[in-house]
Amino acid sequence: QVQLAESGGGLVQAGDSLRLSCAASGRMSSWYAMAWFRQAPGKEREFVAAISWSSSTTYYANSVKGRFTISRDNAKNTVYLQMNSLKPEDTAVYYCAADGRPKNYYAAVYEYDYWGQGTQVTVSP
Numbered sequence: 604q605v606q607l608a609e610s611g612g613g614l615v616q617a618g619d620s621l622r623l624s625c626a627a628s629g630r631m632s633s634w635y636a637m638a639w640f641r642q643a644p645g646k647e648r649e650f651v652a653a654i655s656w657s658s659s660t661t662y663y664a665n666s667v668k669g670r671f672t673i674s675r676d677n678a679k680n681t682v683y684l685q686m687n688s689l690k691p692e693d694t695a696v697y698y699c700a701a702d703g704r705p706k707n708y709y710a711a712v713y714e715y716d717y718w719g720q721g722t723q724v725t726v727s728p
Contacts, residue, residue: 604629605627605628605629605701605717606627606628606629607625607626607627607699607700607701607717607718607719608625608626608628608719608720609623609624609625609697609698609699609719609720609721609722610623610624610625610626610722611623611624611722612697612722612723612724613723613724613725614725614727615689615724615725615726615727616726616727616728617689617690617691617726617727617728618688618689619689619726620685620686620687620688620689621686621689621724622683622684622685622686623639623683623684623686623697623699623722623724624681624682624683625637625639625681625682625683625684625699625701625719626679626680626681627680627681627682627701627717628680633656633703634656634680634701634702634703635655635656635657635702635703635704635705635706636653636654636655636656636701636702636706636709636714636715637653637654637656637675637682637699637700637701637702638650638651638652638653638654638673638699638700638701638709638710638715639651639652639653639673639682639684639697639698639699639700640697640698640700640712641693641695641696641697641698641724642695642696642698642721643694643695643696646695648698648712649664650664650709650710650711650712651663651664651667651671651684651697652664652667652671652672652673652684653673653709653710654673654674654675654682655709656675656677659674659675661673662709662710664710666692667686667693670686670687670688670689671684671685671686671687672684672685672687673685682699682701684697686724689724689726690726691726691727691728692726693724693726694724694725694726695723695724696721696722696723696724697721697722697723697724698718698719698720698721699718699719700712700715700717700718700719701715701716701717702714702715702716702717703716704716
């Protein structure tokens with residue numbers, strides 16, 4: 604059984620930085636992509652960033668481009684999300700997602716079979 608465990612969330616002030624981590628474990632011979640999504644209260648879950656496991660190609664939502672960086676450590680089966688210049692509108696529960704299927708589109712919730720429990724990020728003004 605595949606499990607994803609996020610860590611690194613917290614309460615910060617606007618302009619601060621945080622780094623989220625997501626460690627994957629279980630019966631997965633190879634990942635195709637891992638991603639971060641977020642969900643604010645009363646809103647739908649939205650795409651934040653994704654990374655192709657083999658090529659390290661990265662994808663970002665326009666709202667975080669230039670501020671967030673996704674990276675991965677193959678040996679540790681871990682993906683990171685470095686978040687800089689945080690804004691109050693970044694406040695949300697951040698979810699790690701992973702999938703082993705080839706894909707051309709990385710930003711949809713339905714493209715990912717495996718999800719973590721989420722970690723809260725709160726950015727105060």
